[in-house]
Amino acid sequence: MPLDTALSTDVRGLPLSGINDDQVQIYDALLTDIYHYVPGTAGLLETLLEDAPEFVLGHVLRGYSVMTDGFKSGEGAARGHLQRAKTLISGATEREKLHVTALENWINGNFAGRNGAWEEIISQWPRDLLAYRQLTGTLFWSGDKKRQLTAALQTLQHWSPEVAGYGLVLGPMAFALEEAGHYAKAEAYAKDALDINPTDLWSLHALAHVFEMQGRVKEGEARIEEVQDRLNDFNLFRGHIWWHLALFKMAQGKLDGALALVDKQIYPNSSTFYLDIQNAASALSRLEFQGVDVGDRWNRISEASEKTLGDHNILFTVPHQAMALARTSDEASLNRALQTWAAGSDDSTESRLAAKAAEAMAKFQSKNYAQALEILYPIRFELAALGASHAQQDIYFQYMVMAASELSEFSKVRNLLRERIAARFETEDDFAKIKAKMTAIDSVSTKSDAAALLRGVL
Ligand SMILES: [Fe+2]
Incomplete structure (x- = not known):
């Protein structure tokens, strides 16, 4: 492990350039607050950088924060923070240089390069909380669940309850x-x-x-x-x-x-934040499948989606935006949205999958259930590449089950319901629940039977 004794070190002993001992304490607290989801950290970081303008990792962290917001329109600002960090690179440590590389690759859409840089950091400096949390957090959105677990496993052994921030290493381990x-x-x-x-x-x-x-x-x-x-x-x-x-x-x-x-x-406000759109659209769809009249609640999600059309980098958001737009927009607006997603920002598999899932949502809403199913069914396992948890990805299965129910294709409904739960057991108790649910699935023959089984996973 490289050592640079001339520099201040963070609370875990890692050297930091461009910052003094007092400022390091502010940085340590800031990093803890960021991963505890405390509001207002962006302003604190800005103040810290005013006092310590040569703090390389601070500029990188600002870039990471902008990229984490998930908007393509934020890339210009992130590039500004990157440029500032690069002007300071000659005095930076090897670890800090790798962080600069990670940010640069992220902005340039080179996700393999970004992840590779973070993996190199945690391999050499496993107590680098910033790299660990960024890596495990972003792998969430690319469906790399095994890699997330690998990162957690390799890191955790270098930590103990005595190391500051230990709890912040456990969360990603638990989730993976x-x-x-x-x-x-x-x-x-x-x-x-x-x-x-x-x-x-x-x-x-x-x-x-x-x-x-x-x-x-x-x-x-x-x-x-x-x-x-x-x-x-x-x-x-x-x-x-x-x-x-x-x-x-x-x-x-x-x-x-x-x-x-x-x-x-x-969704108390018309938020454009990707997670708010996902949460709200997913919750409203699930409630509708349970027969709830959600009134005009789709409108605000739709407005927020239109405002940020094509701007979201986290592509799991796209089918959720489509759910809202398909329920509220005129045909021309909906078609414009579908075309935007179909054109994508690149020709990646993920963009193609997001556009297809969005199209399926639109078909479902216009009661073209057969076409919705035709689109989703063959790609149902590939859709994991758009990231998110199993619980979130369940929304694809909910749409497929309801589409097949509308078509009275109950054999397919039963198969989808079985697929949805088949791998979700670990204990004897789970296994007993699975068996009971499989028995219930065998007798599904109406739309309301199917909807009742969609309420929970087990
Ligand atoms: Fe979750």
């Missing part, structure tokens, strides 16, 4: 384990992190996923409600925790409660 189906281990890591900080939202989120996948919906609801009075102290990520609470309520048939959460917490 959960997505790999290792629910018991995921639960243990998430609970360890929550013992350190009861409002560590990423760990609470991993725990919510465990409850969702194992059908422990009452526990999930209770766990989130325990902290609900504090949730709105956090930044916009909180909306996704509210979304999980809505799912737990829906699974118990508490549909009014879930709808109230959409209004008050999940």
